[in-house]
Amino acid sequence: MVKEPASQRMLIRVEYDGTGLVGWQRQENGLSVQQFLEQAAEKLTTRPTLVQGAGRTDAGVHALGQAAHLDVPAHLDSRAVLGGLNSWLEDRRIAVLSAQPVAADFHARFDALARHYLYRLGLRAVPGGLLRDRVWQLGRPLQLAAMQEAAACLEGRHDFTSFRAAACQAGSPVRTLDRLAVTASQDEIHITVSARSFLHHQVRNITGSLVQVGLGKWPPQKMAAVLAARDRRQAGQTAPPQGLYLTAVDYPEGAVSSAAG
Amino acid sequence: MVKEPASQRMLIRVEYDGTGLVGWQRQENGLSVQQFLEQAAEKLTTRPTLVQGAGRTDAGVHALGQAAHLDVPAHLDSRAVLGGLNSWLEDRRIAVLSAQPVAADFHARFDALARHYLYRLGLRAVPGGLLRDRVWQLGRPLQLAAMQEAAACLEGRHDFTSFRAAACQAGSPVRTLDRLAVTASQDEIHITVSARSFLHHQVRNITGSLVQVGLGKWPPQKMAAVLAARDRRQAGQTAPPQGLYLTAVDYPEGAVSSAAG
Numbered sequence: 001m002v003k004e005p006a007s008q009r010m011l012i013r014v015e016y017d018g019t020g021l022v023g024w025q026r027q028e029n030g031l032s033v034q035q036f037l038e039q040a041a042e043k044l045t046t047r048p049t050l051v052q053g054a055g056r057t058d059a060g061v062h063a064l065g066q067a068a069h070l071d072v073p074a075h076l077d078s079r080a081v082l083g084g085l086n087s088w089l090e091d092r093r094i095a096v097l098s099a100q101p102v103a104a105d106f107h108a109r110f111d112a113l114a115r116h117y118l119y120r121l122g123l124r125a126v127p128g129g130l131l132r133d134r135v136w137q138l139g140r141p142l143q144l145a146a147m148q149e150a151a152a153c154l155e156g157r158h159d160f161t162s163f164r165a166a167a168c169q170a171g172s173p174v175r176t177l178d179r180l181a182v183t184a185s186q187d188e189i190h191i192t193v194s195a196r197s198f199l200h201h202q203v204r205n206i207t208g209s210l211v212q213v214g215l216g217k218w219p220p221q222k223m224a225a226v227l228a229a230r231d232r233r234q235a236g237q238t239a240p241p242q243g244l245y246l247t248a249v250d251y252p253e254g255a256v257s258s259a260a261g
Numbered sequence: 262m263v264k265e266p267a268s269q270r271m272l273i274r275v276e277y278d279g280t281g282l283v284g285w286q287r288q289e290n291g292l293s294v295q296q297f298l299e300q301a302a303e304k305l306t307t308r309p310t311l312v313q314g315a316g317r318t319d320a321g322v323h324a325l326g327q328a329a330h331l332d333v334p335a336h337l338d339s340r341a342v343l344g345g346l347n348s349w350l351e352d353r354r355i356a357v358l359s360a361q362p363v364a365a366d367f368h369a370r371f372d373a374l375a376r377h378y379l380y381r382l383g384l385r386a387v388p389g390g391l392l393r394d395r396v397w398q399l400g401r402p403l404q405l406a407a408m409q410e411a412a413a414c415l416e417g418r419h420d421f422t423s424f425r426a427a428a429c430q431a432g433s434p435v436r437t438l439d440r441l442a443v444t445a446s447q448d449e450i451h452i453t454v455s456a457r458s459f460l461h462h463q464v465r466n467i468t469g470s471l472v473q474v475g476l477g478k479w480p481p482q483k484m485a486a487v488l489a490a491r492d493r494r495q496a497g498q499t500a501p502p503q504g505l506y507l508t509a510v511d512y513p514e515g516a517v518s519s520a521a522g
Contacts, residue, residue, distance in 0.1 A: 015390035062391060086387055095390035126347055129276035129356035130323060134391075 007071040010081050011102045011256055012037075012051075014066040017093040018241065019133040024057045024066065033057075033094055037068065040088035044081070045072050054108045054249040055115060055197075058204075060133070060241030064118075065097070067249035069108040077101075106255055114178065114250040115198065119191040119207045120243045121214075135188060136207075136243035142189050142214030147182045149220035150213040151191075154206060154227060155180050160199055161230035163209070165238070168200035173230075175199060182210065189214070192247075201238050208236035268332040271342050272363045272517055273298075273312075275327040278354040279502065280394040285318045285327065294318075294355055298329065301349035305342070306333050315369045315510040316376060316458075319465075321502030323395070325379075326358070328510035330369040338362075367516055375439065375511040376459060380452040380468045381504045382475075396449060397468075397504035403450055403475030408443045410481035411474040412452075415467060415488060416441050421460055422491035424470070426499070429461035434491070436460060443471065450475070453508075462499050469497035 014033065022030035026038070034051055041049035054067040072081055081099040089096070122135035123142060131137070157176040164173055179194040191207055209226060212218040218236075226234045275294065283291035287299070295312055302310035315328040333342055342360040350357070383396035384403060392398070418437040425434055440455040452468055470487060473479040479497075487495045 015387075017391045017393070064391070082387075086389070089389070092389040092393045095387045095393075097387055097390075126276075126343075126356045126358055128347070128350070128353040129358075130278045130325070130395075132278070132353045132356075 008074045009069055009071050009102050009104050009106055010099050011069050012099045013097040015095045015097055016063050018060045018062045023059045024053050036091045036094050040085045041070050043088040044084035052108050054112045057246055058241050061244045063246040065248040066246050067108050102256055111251055111255055112249050114194050114196055116194045116248045117203045118245040118247050121189040124187045133242045136240050144184050146220045147210050147214045150223035151180045151182050153224040159230055162226050162235045163202050163205040164199040165201035170199050204239040205235050207239035212236040269335045270330055270332050270363050270365050270367055271360050272330050273360045274358040276356045276358055277324050279321045279323045284320045285314050297352045297355050301346045302331050304349040305345035313369050315373050318507055319502050322505045324507040326509040327507050328369050363517055372512055372516055373510050375455050375457055377455045377509045378464045379506040379508050382450040385448045394503045397501050405445050407481045408471045408475045411484035412441045412443050414485040420491055423487050423496045424463050424466040425460040426462035431460050465500040466496050468500035473497040
């Protein structure tokens, strides 16, 4: 006889406008995405509920497709979780886009195969307006081809010490960038980057360095030297958070479609 | 002998995120775009300065290309006005995109040949997130072809009494819609509309009625009957402000390029 499980693990996808929030993770000094989601989950499940994200995002960083898991009473299906979380959410900056059942041992952070980020650089001369908290408003043109040339040397497996925040707690500075593309889009330049995992501030530090190249302050070839130096002081500034979007998190196909619905 | 004029009239183009503002026009009950621009203009010119808009926008309505004129001391050129206004502006929701000299009798409101608006309807099931104050989040699909059919009967010159706010102060309810298009754009439907001038709430009331058609609550043919009724109670609700964008204001070519730079 199979006993019905007391709870069901759910994978949710979450969009948020990070403006004015302290980031994904619960903190004492302000409002976080995790806290709002956990408050909504507690209302829905009537018990304290951990919402475990695929990764942290910094204050002011946005997400189009953050992923997280949580355990809910087994009688709640995907639709009830999606509708319930959204209706209990007390902050309209955050939207739960989907919910799907996963195995009881699924883990949003440890099972992630890839994380995808977008960084938006604003080129138009005048700052402010509708995109003020949505792009890094550089206010001048950038040399696209030079940025593309510089980006090429960062793809693949490297020691990214030069692009790692001092506070980074990862055991190793070695990461593999599966993709790092620089493309033009109207008045913007977009940096899209994918990896299984990233170091703290890695995307923003790479972006700050690519901007040095785009502004003509560095020749494209300097990027390889900065990478090889393994010295954070050699790289460019940390790009500000408001241009960064966590666009998606990938999981093994089996992990997110095998459990009962 | 020609005496140098004491002042130069300038036409400016302005983008703003209307979220949290009381609209274009100065009001006692909150912060307006006009007030911020006039404060910046007074800092720049060191004298009280009227900034006359092409038209009002309601609280929460956005602009990609609002137009306005102001008079500045003659020694200030376009570049000084553009840079000066932006650097004195105390609210980053507002951005002055351009400034150009115009004749001393140019008038941003009365010389406008056409005003262009965009209304964005959000279709995805989940509200909130990055577009929460940027679209009307209907949260369900709309019947595009039916909306297009209904829109067709509103193009051209008509008595728009049915789509006019009770508070509208225009002398006549007759207006000419040069264009009214309904198009699909990813998870949104866009209504684009152009006319020399509009009645108060005309675009939002037309939008609210087109949504009735899109939801299948009205047959497309009902729109012609609503128009003919000349009765505000026959039309749909006033669509909320956050989906509306004033995209551009047109002037005669001669008026905006003839004056000295």
